[in-house]
Amino acid sequence: MSTLAGTPALVRLALRRDRIRIPVWVAAVAALVLVTAQSVQGLYPTPGALAAAAAVVEDNSTALVMNGPAQGLDTLGGRVAFEVGAFGAVLVALMSLLLVGRHTRAEEESGRTELVRAAAVGRQGPLTAALLVTAGADALVAAAVAAGLIGLGLPVTGSLTLGAALGVVGLVFAGVAAVTAQVTEYARGATGLAIAVLGLAFVLRAAGDVGDGTLSWASPIGWVQASRPFAGERVGPLLLALAAAALLAAAATALGARRDVGAGLVRPRPGPPVARASLLRPAGLALRLQRSSLVAWSSAVFLIGVTYGSIAPDIEDFVGENQDLGELLAPSGEAGLTDAFLGTALLVLALIGSGFTVQSALRLRGEEGAGRLEPVLAAAVTRTRWVGGFLAVTLLGSAVVLAMGGLGTGLAHGLLSGDTAAVPRLLGAALAYLPALWVLVGVAVALFGLVPRVAAAAWAVLAGCVLVGLLGPLLELPGWVSGVSPFQHVPRLPAAEFSTVALVVLLGVASALVGAGLTGFRHRDIG
Amino acid sequence: MTTTIFATGLVKTFGRTQALDGLDLHVTLGEVHGFLGPNGSGKSTAIRVLLGLLRADSGRVTLLGGDPWRDAVVLHRRLAYVPGDVTLWPTLTGGEAIDLLGRLRGGLDRRRRDELLESFDLDPTKKARTYSKGNRQKVALVAALASDAELLILDEPTSGLDPLMEAVFQSCIGEVKREGRTVLLSSHILAEVEALCDRVSIIRAGRTVESGTLAELRHLTRTAIVAETTRPAAGLAELPGVHGMERDGMRVRFEVDTAHLDATLRHLTGFGVRTLTSQPPTLQELFLRHYGDEIEETPQPAGALR
Numbered sequence: 001m002s003t004l005a006g007t008p009a010l011v012r013l014a015l016r017r018d019r020i021r022i023p024v025w026v027a028a029v030a031a032l033v034l035v036t037a038q039s040v041q042g043l044y045p046t047p048g049a050l051a052a053a054a055a056v057v058e059d060n061s062t063a064l065v066m067n068g069p070a071q072g073l074d075t076l077g078g079r080v081a082f083e084v085g086a087f088g089a090v091l092v093a094l095m096s097l098l099l100v101g102r103h104t105r106a107e108e109e110s111g112r113t114e115l116v117r118a119a120a121v122g123r124q125g126p127l128t129a130a131l132l133v134t135a136g137a138d139a140l141v142a143a144a145v146a147a148g149l150i151g152l153g154l155p156v157t158g159s160l161t162l163g164a165a166l167g168v169v170g171l172v173f174a175g176v177a178a179v180t181a182q183v184t185e186y187a188r189g190a191t192g193l194a195i196a197v198l199g200l201a202f203v204l205r206a207a208g209d210v211g212d213g214t215l216s217w218a219s220p221i222g223w224v225q226a227s228r229p230f231a232g233e234r235v236g237p238l239l240l241a242l243a244a245a246a247l248l249a250a251a252a253t254a255l256g257a258r259r260d261v262g263a264g265l266v267r268p269r270p271g272p273p274v275a276r277a278s279l280l281r282p283a284g285l286a287l288r289l290q291r292s293s294l295v296a297w298s299s300a301v302f303l304i305g306v307t308y309g310s311i312a313p314d315i316e317d318f319v320g321e322n323q324d325l326g327e328l329l330a331p332s333g334e335a336g337l338t339d340a341f342l343g344t345a346l347l348v349l350a351l352i353g354s355g356f357t358v359q360s361a362l363r364l365r366g367e368e369g370a371g372r373l374e375p376v377l378a379a380a381v382t383r384t385r386w387v388g389g390f391l392a393v394t395l396l397g398s399a400v401v402l403a404m405g406g407l408g409t410g411l412a413h414g415l416l417s418g419d420t421a422a423v424p425r426l427l428g429a430a431l432a433y434l435p436a437l438w439v440l441v442g443v444a445v446a447l448f449g450l451v452p453r454v455a456a457a458a459w460a461v462l463a464g465c466v467l468v469g470l471l472g473p474l475l476e477l478p479g480w481v482s483g484v485s486p487f488q489h490v491p492r493l494p495a496a497e498f499s500t501v502a503l504v505v506l507l508g509v510a511s512a513l514v515g516a517g518l519t520g521f522r523h524r525d526i527g
Numbered sequence: 528m529t530t531t532i533f534a535t536g537l538v539k540t541f542g543r544t545q546a547l548d549g550l551d552l553h554v555t556l557g558e559v560h561g562f563l564g565p566n567g568s569g570k571s572t573a574i575r576v577l578l579g580l581l582r583a584d585s586g587r588v589t590l591l592g593g594d595p596w597r598d599a600v601v602l603h604r605r606l607a608y609v610p611g612d613v614t615l616w617p618t619l620t621g622g623e624a625i626d627l628l629g630r631l632r633g634g635l636d637r638r639r640r641d642e643l644l645e646s647f648d649l650d651p652t653k654k655a656r657t658y659s660k661g662n663r664q665k666v667a668l669v670a671a672l673a674s675d676a677e678l679l680i681l682d683e684p685t686s687g688l689d690p691l692m693e694a695v696f697q698s699c700i701g702e703v704k705r706e707g708r709t710v711l712l713s714s715h716i717l718a719e720v721e722a723l724c725d726r727v728s729i730i731r732a733g734r735t736v737e738s739g740t741l742a743e744l745r746h747l748t749r750t751a752i753v754a755e756t757t758r759p760a761a762g763l764a765e766l767p768g769v770h771g772m773e774r775d776g777m778r779v780r781f782e783v784d785t786a787h788l789d790a791t792l793r794h795l796t797g798f799g800v801r802t803l804t805s806q807p808p809t810l811q812e813l814f815l816r817h818y819g820d821e822i823e824e825t826p827q828p829a830g831a832l833r
Contacts, residue, residue, distance in 0.1 A: 109617075185656065186617070270652035271619075275626035279619075285627060289616060371614040375667065378578045378608040378680075379632035380600050526580040 003257070006121030010129035014103050022137050025095045030144035032467075033088045033166070037080040037152055039475050050074055057082070065206040065311060066348075068221075069213065072231025077158040080149070081229040083474070085162070089169040089221045090202060092141055096134050096170040097177035097194040103130035104178065106187035114261055127178060127256055131249055134174040142167025158230030161238075165224035168241045172220040173198060175248025182255040185264040192296055199300055203307055210311060220244065282381060282389025290360055294397045297356035298404040301349055305408025308345035309426075312338050312409075313417040336495075342409065342426065343492035349405035350433035350487065351466050356401045357437045358462050360394040361444035365455040373526060383522050391441065391514070398437040406430025429493035435506035436486035440465070442513025449517030449524070529556045530589070531678055531709045532577065537586035539572055539733075546572040547583065548733035554711055554726075559704055561720045561727035562713040565818045569733040570713045571611055574682050577711075578608060591678060604633045607671035611682035611713070613663040615655035621666045622651025628670040640673040646695050661687035672699050679703060679710045685719060697722055717810045729817045736817055741810070748808035748816065749782040752791075757799030766791055777801075 015022070044050045054073035057063045064070065068086045072078025104127055107113045113126055146163025150156055173194065180193040201219040208216030216222030223244075226237035259265065278284045364387060367373045376386060410426035413419070444458035468477060468485040482488050486509070489502045532554035539547040547569045554560040564570050575581040577590055579599035588595060593602045615624045622644075629635030644651055647665045655663065664687045671679055685696050693716070700710060700723050714720050720727060721741065728738040737744060749770065754760070755778050763779060764772040768787030773780040783791045785808065795803075 268654050268657060271623070271654055273620065273622040273651040275619075275623040275630075279623060280627055280630035282631075285616070289618065371610070371612060372616060374575075374578075374580060375608060375610055375613075375628055376631055377580060377599070378603060378606075378610075379628060380604040381631050382600050523582075525582060527575070 003122040003124040004128055006116075006119065006125045007128050007132070010116070010121065010125050011132055014129055014133040018099070018102075018133070022099070022133070022140075025099075026137055026140045026144065029088065029091045029095060029141050029166075030148060032091065032471075033084045033145050034148040034152070036084045036087075036471060036474065037149060037154075040080050040083050041076060041152065043474070044076065044079060047074070050076065050079060053079070064209045065308070068205065068225045069209045069216070071228055075230055077149075077154045077162075077230030080154065081158070081162050081231070085165070085225055085229070086202070086205070086221060087470075088145070088166050089224060090198065092138065092166045092170040093173035093198050093201075093221075094195070095141070096138055096174040097198065098191065099134045099137060100130050100174045100177035101181060101187055101191040101194065103133065105181040105184075105190040108181075108262055109185065109187045111262075117261055123257060124253055127181075127252060131174055131178060135171060138167045138170030138174065141170065155230060157233055161227050161233045162229035164238055165227050165229060168238050168245070169220060169224050171245035172241050172248065175245045175252065178252035179248055179255065182252055182259065183265050185262065185266070185268065188293070192293070196296070196300065199304070203304065206307060282376075282386045283392045284389075286363065286390040286393040290363065290393055290397065293359065294356065294393075294400065297353065297401050301353050301401050301405040302408035304352065305345075305349055305405040305410075305430075306412040308342070308349070309409035309412030309414075310416055312342055312345070312413045339495040340492075342413070342429070343495040345409060346406065346426070346430050346433070347469055347487065347490075347492065349409070349430065350402060350436065350490075351462075351469050353398065353401040353405055353433075354437055354440055354462050354465070357394060357398045357440050358444055358458050360397055361391075361441045362448070362455055362458060363394075364390055364445070364448045365452055368452065368526065377526060384518060387445070387518055387521060391445070394441055395438060398441070399431065399434055402430045402433055402437065403427060425494055432493050432498070432503065433487065433490050435503045435510060436490050438510040439486040439506055439513065442510040442517070445517035446513040446520070447517070449520030449522075452524070530554070531556050532560075532588075532590050532711065534573070534577070534588040535586060537573065537576060537588060538584045539569075539576060539581060540584060546733055547576070547586075549586070550730060550733055551735045551738070552728055553738065554709060556709055557704070557707045558725040559700060559710040559712060559723050561724035562711055562730070563715075563720065563727055563814065563817075564730040568731050570730065571682055572733075573730070574608075574680055574711075574713065577680065578603075605676060606678040606680060607632060607674045607676035609664070609667040609671050609679075609681045609684045611684075611686070613660075613667045615658070615663055615666060617654065617656035619655055620652055621649060621655055621658060621662070624655055624666050625651065625670045625673070628667070629673060632674060632676070635670065635673040636675065637673075640669060643669040643672055643699070646699075647692060659687070661689065661692065664688060665692070668696065668699075672703070677708055679708065679712075681710065682713045683715065684712070685714065685716060693719065717814065721810055729814070731817060744813055745808050746785050748813050749784050750788055750808060751780075751782050751806040752795075753778070753780045753802075753804045754795055754800055755779075755802040756795070757801060760795060760798040763791070763794065766794060 044053060051074055054070070057070050057073060066086065067082050070082065073082060107116075107126065116126060117123070142163040144163075145166055146160045149159035149162060176197050177191070177194040180190045180197070183193065184190050201221050205216045205219035205222035205225065208214060208219065208222055216225070220241055223237045223241045226234065228234055255265065279288055367390075373386070377383065406427040406429060407423065409430070410423035413426065414422040440458065440462060443461050444455065447455040447458055465485040465487050468482045469487050472482045472488075486506055489506060491497060491499045491502065530553065532552055534550060534552040537547045537550040538545075550569065550573055552562070552573065562570055562573075572581065576583050576588060577595055579595040579602070582596050591602050591605055595602060615621075619627070625640060626635075629640070647669060649662060649665045649669065655666070658666070664684060668684055671681070685693050688696060697719065700712070703710060704723075710723075712720070712724065724741065726738070726740050727744065729736050757777070759777065760779050763769055763781065766787070767790075768784035769791060770782045770784075
């Protein structure tokens with residue numbers, strides 16, 4: 001057991017470092033699930049209301065794609081599991097993979113693992129400690145969700161199953177992150193890879209749930225949904241997921257035993273001895289640093305767009321003569337159902353694409369925090385020019401990501417429906433979200449310039465936008481709350497009317513925020 | 528204009544920490560100026576103020592005739608900087624980082640760059656991530672030395688270099704000096720300071736405590752004397768400037784302030800000097816005297832830390 005020496009101390013270290021982070025994650029995930037569950041209860045007070053809503057969902061691809069298989073929808077518990085299951089699973093998975101990445105590869109990349117391992121700490125100590133801490137966080141989420149659902153008066157077995165399902169998804173993705181942490185030397189790459197696996201898992205189960213369900217069995221999220229909380233619970237799929245988590249952890253351990261500290265399975269190659277002219281300015285440097293990130297985000301958004309676009313042509317068939325559903329999807333009755341669906345799809349794509357925007361904008365603070373800004377500003381580079389170079393990549397990169405989303409949706413939809421005009425139409429509709437993304441850039445730059453220590457709060461702002469955009473209608477937030485999100489002011493093209501005013505106002509807000517941040521940055525100390 | 532850096536009364540506080548407390552620094556054109564002080568005495572903060580990265584709370588500072596905060600970019604074209612803790616972009620190669628840093632300050636001499644790569648024995652095709660501390664420092668040094676900057680600001684540039692590379696560095700700075708360029712060199716390596724610096728400033732707790740040529744500073748220290756006399760040397764201990772008197776028969780051992788050396792020796796010769804050895808003050812002693820408080824501070828008992 002000498003390879004595990006020091007693990008208890010490392011667990012305590014991780015808990016000490018994350019004494020705020022873990023409770024916040026656990027509380028946020030559990031609270032989101034429970035608040036949603038409570039509002040579902042309020043929305044469907046009678047069995048009749050539930051049955052009516054269930055009828056709407058049965059053949060509604062949008063709902064199936066976003067939520068999962070329609071099972072047990074005639075009960076309140078089933079409805080809750082349907083509304084929060086997939087969403088909660090993604091949140092727990094994100095929490096788990098980020099925590100594991102943070103305590104394994106990020107530590108190793110920073111060189112701290114070397115220091116730790118030079119003490120009486122075994123080879124597997126850091127990974128084991130990271131997995132134990134993450135498993136603890138997953139268990140807390142599971143317990144909090146189960147207890148909360150029981151507290152809301154839902155059946156005990158179903159509540160326990162849903163809680164366990166969320167916890168087990170977390171364990172699987174902790175295992176995924178443990179493996180990706182062995183592959184590359186870079187924490188960012190390792191986490192990105194794990195998030196890509198999560199995205200794939202979501203897409204597979206979405207495709208499976210819309211189709212005959214086979215593909216769902218290729219996805220860990222599909223497995224835990226197959227445990228059927230509140231709909232005739234089954235333990236088997238959860239055990240399958242647990243076994244997968246254990247297998248992944250074992251694989252990570254085996255891979256880790258074979259490599260050097262700091263090294264990955266992918267060896268770094270020698271690079272160019274001299275710099276190309278394109279690198280030799282701030283914008284060139286910014287592009288070079290974010291090239292792979294931009295490619296990854298663009299491809300992810302493109303693929304998700306393709307998924308949505310290929311579902312869209314079926315929408316009309318599903319709805320058929322169902323007037324209620326028609327009303328639900330397109331209340332105005334003017335725009336077609338397909339367009340209404342595409343509008344929602346593009347909103348989701350824009351929200352996902354904002355991940356690139358915020359990550360890229362926060363590079364400013366990242367470079368400063370890592371000490372790499374100092375030598376650059378000690379050269380003949382004005383602060384404005386440096387920020388400008390990095391912002392150019394962020395602003396244009398955001399446009400590229402959005403365009404790829406619109407293109408993916410448009411190409412798939414156009415090919416399947418024979419409507420070639422869909423490509424430019426959806427491309428334009430996706431780009432309409434650009435001003436909203438730029439407002440997020442403004443938020444990040446303002447934080448960076450005025451209160452650099454809390455620049456990462458830009459992520460919280462994005463999380464708020466996601467919350468308002470996806471759960472706003474369900475949570476029945478007051479208008480002034482949801483109005484804070486810039487995404488709510490973008491016309492939901494292609495169904496809605498195009499509005500120049502809203503976009504111009506958003507651009508104004510974005511410029512004001514960037515201006516404020518830049519002014520703050522030009523007058524503050526570096527470091 | 529013979530003054531390259533003129534700073535007086537610099538004050539900088541971070542929250543409740545007083546990093547600079549009325550610092551003075553005066554560097555003349557064409558000299559290599561040593562900038563010394565214990566860890567945490569404010570050297571790097573002072574350098575960041577000189578670079579316009581931090582704004583001093585009060586005090587006056589002129590660098591190459593300009594205001595480092597207001598004229599940052601204009602001035603930076605004329606200077607090159609090597610940070611104490613070099614962090615590079617992990618995915619860029621060393622060669623790319625050198626070109627980037629050189630280009631951003633206005634360009635570098637390609638032939639000189641390649642010569643420096645050779646003499647510092649640095650592989651420019653390796654990703655910065657794989658470099659050791661010494662190699663990262665070499666990247667910053669090559670970028671700075673391959674420039675035609677009038678002023679080099681070097682913050683502990685050799686703390687990670689091996690003795691061979693230290694020698695390369697010293698010869699490079701020697702060349703810079705011959706070309707009439709100015710260097711501000713923060714360093715803890717006393718042999719390096721002794722070999723390179725025309726003048727030094729010693730700071731402690733954010734304040735300049737000593738400034739001058741090495742010869743002038745030596746003057747402030749004591750010479751150790753061991754002498755054997757034919758008659759017992761009486762009254763030595765009572766002389767001004769004599770410290771640590773030890774007597775062993777006809778042998779005496781003491782230290783004397785360099786300012787009182789002459790008078791003390793005159794007194795001593797009156798007793799018939801048979802043997803005499805004198806040890807000039809070493810830089811080491813000079814610094815220990817100025818760093819003193821830092822060293823005498825009692826360390827925390829290990830048990831206090833968990």
